[in-house]
Amino acid sequence: MMDRSGIISGSCRRAAFAPEAHLTLSLPCLVAALGLGLLASVAGAQTPPPVGQAVPLAAQTPPVVSAKPLVVLDAWVRATPGADIAAAYMTLRNAGATSITVTGVESPMAGHAMIHETKVESGQSKMRPHEQLVVAPGATVKLEPGGLHVMMHDLKRPLTVGEKVPLVIQLSGGGTVQATATVRPLSAE
Secondary structure (H helix, E strand, O other), rough: EEEEOOEOHHHHHHHHHOHHHHHHHHHHHHHHHHHHHHHHHHOOOOOOOOOOOOOOOHHHOOOOOOOOOOEEEEEEEEOOOOOEEEEEEEEEEEOOOEEEEEEEEEEEEEEEEEEEEEEEEOOEEEEEOOOOOOOOOOOOOEEOOOOOOEEEEEEOOOOOOOEEEEEEEEOOOOOOOEEEEEEEEOOOO
16 A cells, blocks of 8 residues: 555555565555556656647657668679689669669678679670669669679689678668678579
């Protein structure tokens, strides 16, 4: 029970912490404990600001937790025996409502990685760096043999078929997306 000061009396406190508390807590003690809990929750509740007083936006809306809108699918690396370079391929899907700009790629397996594009000009296949890659909302961009791909230079060691290669896709604004590419044989398409 509560005493006049509003504090639960000693007999209720002892009963509440006894091993068989669920059996010995009397109804008056239970009512007193529930009353204190209700008072504590009311005391902790925020009161609305006076009419006309501004409320910070952060106080008005709860934080939004969302998944990363750039999805990496079917990432793989072509094994290149005897070489210190390799090409990585994947499908990038923008599941978000705004464009996403890929600014680079890193891998702990390579000293340097960057997006390249292969184009056929005048019958010659030419490969050039592709500085930024913009993925429109709802769009899918394929990095595949004969087109866009990630060139990994200065490999730390030879890659073996079946091995998993970590990739970090860098986005404008400083965000990143982690991906894992599986090493496939040189003949893979």
